[in-house]
Amino acid sequence: MSTRTIGDLAAFVTSKNAGPFLLTLDVVFPDEPTYRAFKALRVLDPVVIAGLYGIAADDVLKVVEFDPAYAIKVTIRRPLGSGAVGETDVYGAQQHVPLMQLAVPWPSK
């Protein structure tokens, strides 16, 4: 069994504010087989996400599968409200990389 990153497998990996106090990460797969195979791995849970971002598992509010879009959505609390002093990314649009670079076990072709 080899490994692939989520970025290798997904069509899109995005981050964006969901309101001023939450950040939502979307992983959208290109097709149903890839999505089903990824879901079956059960690799994304609050503890894993917390580890990727160095936050408490309590601050990972949701990991939701959304079958109609072949997508998995992760929502975390922002370290600060959007635009508060100390902000680094007002729109939250560049916070996806740790998730995108997560390596998961994946059969080689």
Next chain:
Amino acid sequence: MRSMTILAPEGMLGYGIPARSLEEGLKRDPAALAVDAGSTDPGPYYLGAGVPFTNRRAVKRDLTMMLEAAVERRIPALVGSAGGSGGRPHLEWMLDVYREIARERKWRLRTAAIPADVDPAWLKARIADGKVRPLDLTTPLTADEVDRSVRIVAQMGLAPLVRALELDVDVVIAGRACDAAVIGAVPIRAGFDPALVIHMGKILECGGAAAYPRHGSDSLLGTVDDESFTVEPPNPDKVCTVASVAAHSLYERADPYVLHLPEGAIDLRRTRFEQATPRAVRVTGTRFVAAERCTLKLEGVRRVGARTITVAGVRDPILVSQLDPWLANVRERVEDVYGTAGYRLLFHVYGRNGVMGPLEPLKQTQAHELGVVIEVVADDAESSAAILALARSAALHATYPGRKAIAGNLAFPFSPSDLRAGEVYEFNVHHLVEVDDPLELFPIKVFET
């Protein structure tokens, strides 16, 4: 079976309506043109300062295109979250643009303006009655926090927009509003199923974003009937696919299955998306759950101070290797003069963790040069400029072990180096308030241009 088509000319008024998309969309005989003009995404400054985040000339161009189409066809035009944040100064700014267009074209338009401002005294009474609760936050709203707020708005739902349409107006310009309600008001008034209308509105509010290829500002058509709704891009170079439309349900939302409006929520757990034509997607099965009590979302900001920044770069590898002790030294020099209270001094180090801050998992930079943005936020603009000036000169000249480049530590791209960045605000109200009447807070004002 009856049906109704709505055209959303773009996802954000002022981002550029493509003329061809509008023209193609109008061929489908829409019953209304509706557009969202707001967001909290650009941050707290715009609500606090009372200014738009879009450009006036760009907004005037887009609004003119939209109104020309509406006037010619005698169909209503609706704009929601006017001026970006949808507060009083934002609404007035949008109405000023609107009146200017009407004056230039000599249009006589019956118009409804709907403010969305929250009176602090009213809100404090609701807090005292236990009718306010936090949303995505853990802190309850207090009367003191309301007093500290510069401005608070509430997102209106469908009711104020539908009521405005009942007053037989040509144009509705609303303050802060749920985007789906702005798009959905006309079909709701015509009696279509709220589940389908709200869901369609939520997809149309971002304009062409629910179509592929997803680039540029663009239009989207939505047609609702008694069983389903269908979305399709008027731009012939784009298509709606099940994937593009379904994925849009994820956008900027914590939960893709539920979307709340003041009057109730839609539930997508049984929603089905099907490819109706190679370019259109049909949606069925979305349900509506009416709210037991009408609940409005509040948005407010408080002033934090005034900001001055400088932008600089570090190329010297000896300094790059010991950046933190050097920054600590700079901070000490500033504290020697100004103490530790009454201001915030921040260093944004690009090439290290400038983008992700505390969320950055890579602790060691691999970069051969670093960007350093020095930021000071103080109570007033003069203090922030003075403290930043000291931080900048200390950073330029502070020594460090093994220093060879004794003439200066920083490369500045700009002269002047210090940039006054204006007032600083932060979101302090992001709560829900229960109201007895969905029209409460939203006084509709009708006038003729």
